[in-house]
Amino acid sequence: MSNPLVGVRVTTAALREVPRMEAAAEIARRRARALGRPVLVSVTTQVGLRDPLALFARGAGVTHNRLFWSVPAAGFELTGLGAAWSFTPPSEVDRFAASAAAWRQLVAEAVIEVDPDVPVQGPVAIAGFRFDPAQPASELWRDYPHALLVLPRLLIVRHGDVTTLTVNGMVDERSSTLSLGAAAARRLQALIGLPWRPRRPPLDLQVDVSLDPAEWKAIVADAIADLRAGALEKVVLARAVRLRGAEPFDTAATLDVLRRDYPHTFVFAIARGGRTFLGASPERLVALRDGRVSASALAGSAPRGKTPAEDAALAAALLQSAKDRAEHAFVVQMIRSALAEYCDDVQAPDSPEIMQVRNVQHLFTPVTACIRPGYDIFDLVGRLHPTPAVGGKPGPAALAWIRSRERLDRGWYAAPVGWVDARGDGEFAVALRSALIGRREATLFAGCGIVAASDPERELAETRIKLRAMLGALGAGEEMIG
Known part of the structure; x- marks a missing residue:
């Protein structure tokens, strides 16, 4: 109150x-x-x-x-x-x-x-x-x-x-x-003077999967075939789920749930023209403070366990996964190379660690650097976006593949969102775990990295895991989606 x-x-x-x-x-x-x-x-x-x-x-x-x-x-x-x-x-x-x-x-x-x-x-x-x-x-x-x-x-x-x-x-x-x-x-x-208290999310929701899961898996299979043929090294594919509510969505209440349940993420919202783009992203694109640069490599995912022992086993399997380690290495290599154009003293650990949020865990590597005089946060954002974690590798070929085959307008999903101050310092996140919310409808987005060793069924399951954050914040359960 x-x-x-x-x-x-x-x-x-x-x-x-x-x-x-x-x-x-x-x-x-x-x-x-x-x-x-x-x-x-x-x-x-x-x-x-x-x-x-x-x-x-x-x-x-x-x-x-x-x-x-x-x-x-x-x-x-x-x-x-x-x-x-x-x-x-x-x-x-x-x-x-x-x-x-x-x-x-x-x-x-x-x-x-x-x-x-x-x-x-x-x-x-x-x-x-x-x-x-x-x-x-x-x-x-x-x-x-x-x-x-x-x-x-x-x-x-x-x-x-x-x-x-x-x-x-x-x-x-x-x-x-x-x-x-x-x-x-x-x-x-x-x-x-206006009163406010968070409202419970609406429970009377209908779900519309914008692309049938079988069709989406067929797109993933096509990508895997091209990857195995050598056309690409990696491509990231996304899908959308639409919710419709009998009552208007309360975006402030949704944000309140996200900041409570996902305290180590970047919780953001930009409301314009009657819609709000919001989310709780675990991935920093880049931050600049007093000349010091911080970026994050976040690629490779696994679910959280129901018990501490299961959780630890899933984390250990993720660290040992050749497919996920290779995907993660792509991202680290690209971030280091991109920062080296504008920065000195680019540093990153040799091996990733585990980042855990409420419903998923990721391979994570922090990258730091010192920006050279004459450059600013926008130079870094423009050079880093899109990372292989949201686009693919090689970047231009992966973007062209996504543009022609994904059958989705990502809009601001998986793009840079952040802030900048008068000194030129600021922080940008990659707009993941996000949704575009209107009065009574919401479009939720999730994606995953596809490499030659990927399996379409597992990739579909990974999108369900990543949708949990927004589904829960909006009052829906994972069982409602395909």
């Missing part, structure tokens, strides 16, 4: 910062006049709010632009409401470079007011990309373009015991400075 006093403290803090907002906006207005274009104003203050997800929930009836990111085990969460600024590159070519350039220009010209005593602050944009911009987009993904950066109007960030509120706005030479701070504070007050 939400605490109304917390809302009062947040709103009071926002109102207290109005004079600082207005002073910054006046500087921005003069700067906008000189530049001939709008300028960002971003003001951060410390507040007492402790659960950013509550603000995400309360914003559902106010704005279609809502953002959420959480790494529960690290005590880091952010929620964004509205859009002070957004950017989609005009061309699908060089979409990562174009996104980087637009963000750098925005923050270079901005008036940013921060509190020196606050560790997490300033403008933060959420970014997402299509898995394959060369594949025509379907109606399902109409609100999720080939690339998108969104700077929220209101941003709440919780890092450990510190929570901050950032108000962002674009100011031109004719802007009323009064509207920047006071209007944002009044809007926040309206949102804080």
Whole structure:
């Protein structure tokens, strides 16, 4: 149950910062006049709010632009409401470079007011990309373009015991400075006043497997034949399952389940145009903090056991699996080679370890490096995506195979989703264990890596395991799907 006093403290803090907002906006207005274009104003203050997800929930009836990111085990969460600024590159070519350039220009010209005593602050944009911009987009993904950066109007960030509120706005030479701070504070007050508690997921669900399991296994068999003929070394194939509910889905409640049950994943949500793309991904694509780069190789999967002994036996079998070790080695090799183009001191252990989440365990190898001057998080994202863990090897040939044979519009599934701050630091996950959710329907995605030694029946079973996270969070059971 939400605490109304917390809302009062947040709103009071926002109102207290109005004079600082207005002073910054006046500087921005003069700067906008000189530049001939709008300028960002971003003001951060410390507040007492402790659960950013509550603000995400309360914003559902106010704005279609809502953002959420959480790494529960690290005590880091952010929620964004509205859009002070957004950017989609005009061309699908060089979409990562174009996104980087637009963000750098925005923050270079901005008036940013921060509190020196606050560790997490300033403008933060959420970014997402299509898995394959060369594949025509379907109606399902109409609100999720080939690339998108969104700077929220209101941003709440919780890092450990510190929570901050950032108000962002674009100011031109004719802007009323009064509207920047006071209007944002009044809007926040309206949102804080709305009650929220997680609802139980709907139980009356119908399932529509978008592609019959037998047909999907036939596609896998075709891939195996091409792999054995030497056309590819690996290709990753995905499938989708659709749920329909008698009642509307509560995306905030779904996120609450995911962050509780999968604390060591990246829990994310981007709501646009009445739909929400969300998930709990175990795979970091890349993170950049103070010049240090962290990436993850995650390939090779096995179910969790029902007892500790069975769990340990399944983990040991995964570590000894020649098929899974070879698949994993592909990914490690590619990540190391990709990072070496922009980084020094690229390091990775010689052997993988086991990463366990609630319903599945993976082979996992962390990769670290130091980025060279002149490069940023978007350079790393563009070079790493897609890894062999979600595309295949060789990359271009695997993508072409997927494009022509998979019979699925992945949209943002298995693509980079993450955030970037004003310093150029940020973190991106691979959007796995995810779903695109509308009012009463949800499309869930899962995939697996196919190599010459793969078996279609086992690969189908692996997709069922990977669908468990989203099925459970939405109130469905694995037994409902084929």
